[in-house]
Amino acid sequence: MFDKSCAFTGHRPQKFPWRYDESAAGCVRLKAILAKKIAELADTGTTTFLSGMAEGTDTWATLAVLALREKNPALRLHCILPCKRQADRWTASARALYFSILEQADTVTYVSKDYHKGCMLERNRYLVDHAAKLLAVYNGERRGGTAMTVRYARKMRREVIIIDPSTGLVVHEKLLKNISQP
Numbered sequence: 001m002f003d004k005s006c007a008f009t010g011h012r013p014q015k016f017p018w019r020y021d022e023s024a025a026g027c028v029r030l031k032a033i034l035a036k037k038i039a040e041l042a043d044t045g046t047t048t049f050l051s052g053m054a055e056g057t058d059t060w061a062t063l064a065v066l067a068l069r070e071k072n073p074a075l076r077l078h079c080i081l082p083c084k085r086q087a088d089r090w091t092a093s094a095r096a097l098y099f100s101i102l103e104q105a106d107t108v109t110y111v112s113k114d115y116h117k118g119c120m121l122e123r124n125r126y127l128v129d130h131a132a133k134l135l136a137v138y139n140g141e142r143r144g145g146t147a148m149t150v151r152y153a154r155k156m157r158r159e160v161i162i163i164d165p166s167t168g169l170v171v172h173e174k175l176l177k178n179i180s181q182p
Contacts, residue, residue, distance in 0.1 A: 002130075003132045004046050007133070008127075008136075009146050009149040010137030015165075016030075030060075048076045049077050050078045051065075059097065078107045084113055087099075124152065127149070128153045135163070137165050159172070
């Protein structure tokens with residue numbers, strides 16, 4: 001099962017030029033590219049998807065999985081949350097969507113019961129540790145949770161798929177195992 005799994009990471013709405021305006025052309029384009037890539041993964045054997053359920057990329061990716069699952073019930077969605085109160089400060093509509101997704105998930109895992117300084121990092125590492133691939137919507141900046149998660153996935157020798165949110169370019173990084181390893 002591990003080799004058939006993919007985790008998501010990516011920026012929250014405030015990192016995008018359109019911020020929370022999901023009707024903006026750039027957002028519509030990015031969500032379509034993200035959904036297409038997830039469909040390709042499912043078509044080539046990925047059946048398990050892990051989401052950290054942050055606003056923005058995580059939510060869009062999760063909605064794409066749920067839409068695909070209607071046609072392919074073999075797909076599994078696992079929501080990996082940093083703490084029980086992750087969505088407490090979100091808008092009412094964002095919270096409603098969040099809880100609706102959690103109700104449809106195959107599992108919901110809390111990395112920590114309560115918020116603490118490192119719980120987001122712990123959640124991100126859990127995602128990478130439990131997936132063969134990482135699908136990232138990533139603008140290339142060096143700082144932040146998405147950057148740290150991409151670096152960790154590379155260090156852990158995971159396949160990394162990056163969607164550039166500005167250009168829509170998709171880059172596949174398939175890491176080859178060290179030749180000296182059996």
